[in-house]
Amino acid sequence: MRTYELLFIISPTVIDQEVDRLADQVKDHVTNLGASITTVEKLGRRQLAYEINHHQEGTYVLIQFQGQGKEIPELERRLRVMENVLRYLTVNLDPDLKRIQRMKQRRATRRAARAQANAIGEPLTEGVFEEEEIPDLEEEE
Secondary structure, three states: OEEEEEEEEEOOOOOHHHHHHHHHHHHHHHHHOOOEEEEEEEEEEEEEEEEEOOEEEEEEEEEEEEEOOOOHHHHHHHHHHOOOEEEEEEEEOHHHHHHHHHHHHHHHHHHHHHHHHHHHOOOOOHHHOOHHHOOOHHHHO
């Protein structure tokens, strides 16, 4: 199962009860397509970066879910036909989550090495940090 994040913007002319109903409707679509919802956040009304359909702001809703990936086209098709949804974006979070997990693991290794060096009273050895972890800025130019 992959982890996805769906962010959609609802028109500001829609009242709060209707926003809740639309969010529930999208949640039902996600679960009916075979995915499982992890979190739902109503981020509230915010200023848009640019005008969409003569609107300067919109109500943001964020849904995280886990699925196979085959439900994404159908979900986006349904969002496209909803007249109160101004924009939507679906993102696969798996690569980002894996990168974050690797960073956490490296930090934990470093902390353990420092704690071990402090416990025995020796300075930290050179072999703890690998050269590939430190980016060389001169090579990028």
